[in-house]
Amino acid sequence: MAKTIRVNETPLVLYTLRRADDALILGHRLSEWCGHAPMMEEDMALANMALDLIGQARSLYTYAGEAEGGGRTEDDFAYWRDERGYRNVLLVEQQNGDFARTILRQFLYAHFADLYWRAMMASKDATLAAIAAKSEKEMAYHVRHAGEWVIRLGDGTAESHARIAAALEDLWPYTGELFEMDASEKALVDAGIAVDLSALRERWRANVKAVLDEATLTTPADGWMQKGGRTGIHSEHLGHLLAELQHVQHTIPGAVW
Amino acid sequence: MYTQALNAKPDAGEPQLEDAALLEAFQARIDAEDRIEPNDRMPAAYRKTLTRQISQHAHSEIVGMLPEGNWITRAPSLRRKAALLAKVQDECGHGLYLYAAAETLGTSREELVDQLLTGKAKYSSIFNYPTLTWADIGAIGWLVDGAAIMNQIPLCRCSYGPYARAMIRVCKEESFHQRQGYEIMVTLSKGNEAQREMAQDALNRWWWPCLMMFGPPDAASQHSDQSTKWKIKRFSNDELRQKFVDATVPQAHYLGLTLPDPDLKFNEQTGHWEYGAIDWDEFKQVIAGNGPCNRDRLAARNKAHAEGAWVREAALAYAEKRHARKAAA
Numbered sequence: 001m002a003k004t005i006r007v008n009e010t011p012l013v014l015y016t017l018r019r020a021d022d023a024l025i026l027g028h029r030l031s032e033w034c035g036h037a038p039m040m041e042e043d044m045a046l047a048n049m050a051l052d053l054i055g056q057a058r059s060l061y062t063y064a065g066e067a068e069g070g071g072r073t074e075d076d077f078a079y080w081r082d083e084r085g086y087r088n089v090l091l092v093e094q095q096n097g098d099f100a101r102t103i104l105r106q107f108l109y110a111h112f113a114d115l116y117w118r119a120m121m122a123s124k125d126a127t128l129a130a131i132a133a134k135s136e137k138e139m140a141y142h143v144r145h146a147g148e149w150v151i152r153l154g155d156g157t158a159e160s161h162a163r164i165a166a167a168l169e170d171l172w173p174y175t176g177e178l179f180e181m182d183a184s185e186k187a188l189v190d191a192g193i194a195v196d197l198s199a200l201r202e203r204w205r206a207n208v209k210a211v212l213d214e215a216t217l218t219t220p221a222d223g224w225m226q227k228g229g230r231t232g233i234h235s236e237h238l239g240h241l242l243a244e245l246q247h248v249q250h251t252i253p254g255a256v257w
Numbered sequence: 258m259y260t261q262a263l264n265a266k267p268d269a270g271e272p273q274l275e276d277a278a279l280l281e282a283f284q285a286r287i288d289a290e291d292r293i294e295p296n297d298r299m300p301a302a303y304r305k306t307l308t309r310q311i312s313q314h315a316h317s318e319i320v321g322m323l324p325e326g327n328w329i330t331r332a333p334s335l336r337r338k339a340a341l342l343a344k345v346q347d348e349c350g351h352g353l354y355l356y357a358a359a360e361t362l363g364t365s366r367e368e369l370v371d372q373l374l375t376g377k378a379k380y381s382s383i384f385n386y387p388t389l390t391w392a393d394i395g396a397i398g399w400l401v402d403g404a405a406i407m408n409q410i411p412l413c414r415c416s417y418g419p420y421a422r423a424m425i426r427v428c429k430e431e432s433f434h435q436r437q438g439y440e441i442m443v444t445l446s447k448g449n450e451a452q453r454e455m456a457q458d459a460l461n462r463w464w465w466p467c468l469m470m471f472g473p474p475d476a477a478s479q480h481s482d483q484s485t486k487w488k489i490k491r492f493s494n495d496e497l498r499q500k501f502v503d504a505t506v507p508q509a510h511y512l513g514l515t516l517p518d519p520d521l522k523f524n525e526q527t528g529h530w531e532y533g534a535i536d537w538d539e540f541k542q543v544i545a546g547n548g549p550c551n552r553d554r555l556a557a558r559n560k561a562h563a564e565g566a567w568v569r570e571a572a573l574a575y576a577e578k579r580h581a582r583k584a585a586a
C-alpha cells in the first residue's frame with residue numbers, strides 16, 4: 001500500500017504548493033457543480049473556471065516537483081498528501097452551499113488571485129512568472145464573471161440579496177488568510193521571487209468594495225480572521241473533499257491511470 | 258439571455274399546407290437534397306418530428322452529464338479530471354446548441370426543458386444506467402460516444418439545415434470523446450489485474466445497453482419510414498447498429514477484452530459480426546421509466562432546476578431594473 005508522502009518543504013516548494021493547493025481545491029469545489037448549476041450557461045461557466053484552476057494547479061505541482069528535486073509528479077502531490085499536508089487557504093475549501101455562496105467565494109478569491117498573479121508576472125523565478133502570465137488572464141475572466149453575478153444577485157430580488165449578503169458575512173472572515181505571509185515567504189519576497197501580499201490588500205479591498213457597492217451590499221469591516229490552512233490546520237470540510245478526490249488512487253495504489 | 262422570447266407556436270396558417278401540391282413541392286426539395294431552413298414552409302408533421310428528435314437529442318446531452326459528472330470529483334489523476342470535466346462541459350455545450358436548433362422550429366427552450374423535467378419527453382435510454390467504477394468513464398467515451406457518432410454522422414446530412422450544421426460541430430467533439438474514452442480503456446487494459454477486471458466489468462455492463470441505443474429493430478420501428486423519406490434519417494436502426502458492432506468488436510479484441518455475447522461471431526461471407534439476441538424487454542422497461550437510474554436522473558435535473566429558480570429570477574429582476582434605469586436616464 002502506497003503511503004502519504006512527506007514533502008521536503010523548502011521555501012520555494014512550500015510557496016508553490018500553497019498556490020497549487022488553492023487552485024486545485026477551489027477548482028475541485030467548482031467542478032462539483034457540473035450538471036447541477038442553476039442554468040446550463042452556468043454549468044459551462046463554472047466548468048470553465050474549474051478547468052482554469054485545475055490547469056494552474058497542474059503547472060504549479062509540476063514545478064513544485066522540479067523544485068523539490070525528488071522526481072515527484074503533479075499527482076503525487078494531489079493524491080498522496082492528507083489534510084495536514086495540504087497548504088491551501090481555508091476560503092477555497094469551504095463548501096459550495098447555494099449558488100450565492102459559491103459565487104461569492106469565487107469573487108473574493110478571484111479578486112485576490114487576479115492582483116496576485118499580475119504582480120507575480122514580475123517574479124525573478126521564470127517558471128512562476130510564466131504561470132502567472134497565463135493565470136492572470138484566466139483570473140481576469142473569473143473576476144468579471146463572479147462580479148457580474150454578485151451585482152445581479154445583490155441588486156436582484158430580495159431573496160437573492162439576502163442570500164448573497166449572508167454569504168458575504170459568512171465568508172469574509174476567511175479573506176484575511178489570503179494575505180498572510182510567514183518568514184519563509186518573506187525571504188522569497190526579499191529574493192524577488194514572491195510578491196509582498198500585504199501590498200495587495202488595499203487594492204483588493206477597493207476592487208471588492210466597488211463591486212459590492214454596485215451590488216448594494218455593505219463591505220464588512222475586518223474583524224476576527226480565520227486562518228490555519230497554510231500550515232495544514234484545516235476546516236473539517238477538506239478531509240471529505242480529499243477522500244473523494246483521492247479515492248481511486250488509494251483503492252488501487254501504484255497503478256497508471 | 259437565459260430565457261428566450263420564443264414562445265410562439267408555429268404559425269397556424271403556415272404548415273396547414275398538408276395540401277397535396279405543397280407537400281409534393283416540399284418532397285421535391287427534399288429529394289433534390291435541398292436544405293430546409295427555419296423560415297421555409299414545411300409540413301406540420303416535419304416540424305413536429307424534428308422538434309421531437311432535436312429536443313430529445315438535447316435532453317440526452319444534458320442528462321448525459323450526470324452519469325459522467327458522477328466521476329469528476331473522483332477521477333484518478335489530474336489529467337483525467339481535467340479531460341473529464343472538459344468532456345462533460347462539451348456535452349452541455351451540445352445540449353445548448355441543440356436546444357437552439359430546436360428553437361428555430363418555434364418551440365422555446367423553456368418549454369422543451371419543461372417537457373424533460375415533467376417526464377413527458379424522452380432522452381437516450383443509455384443514461385439511465387449507473388457509472389459504478391472509473392472504467393465506466395472509459396467505456397462510456399468509447400462505446401456511448403462511439404454509438405452517438407454512428408447515429409450522428411448521417412445527421413450531418415439531415416434535410417433540416419440548423420440540425421445538420423449542429424451535428425457537424427457536435428460530431429467533431431464526439432469523436433474526440435470517443436478516442437479519449439478508448440484511451441482510458443487502453444490504459445486500464447495495460448494496467449494491473451484490478452484495472453483489467455474493472456475494464457472488463459464495464460464492458461460487460463455497457464455493451465448491451467449501447468446496442469439498444471440505436472433503437473428498436475427495424476421490424477418494430479415506428480418513425481423510420483417518414484423520417485427516411487424526409488431525409489432526417491439516412492440509415493435504419495439495424496444498419497447503424499451493425500456498423501457500430503463491426504467497428505467496435507475489433508477494438509475490444511485489441512484491448513484483450515471479451516464481449517459479453519456468447520453468440521458473437523464473424524460471418525466470412527457478409528464480412529459482418531453477428532451478435533446475439535438483444536433483450537428488448539429491458540429496453541422497454543428503461544424507456545418506460547424503470548431503468549436503474551431513471552428516477553435519479555430526473556430528480557437531479559429537477560433539483561438543479563428548482564434550486565436555481567431564485568437565481569434565474571434574480572437575473573431577470575436585475576435585467577429589468579437595469580433596463581428601467583437606462584430608459585429613465
Ligand SMILES: [Fe+2]
Nearest residue numbers: 318347348351
Ligand atoms: Fe454530446
Ligand SMILES: [Fe+2]
Nearest residue numbers: 318351405431
Ligand atoms: Fe450526442
Ligand SMILES: [Fe+2]
Nearest residue numbers: 348402431434
Ligand atoms: Fe460526447
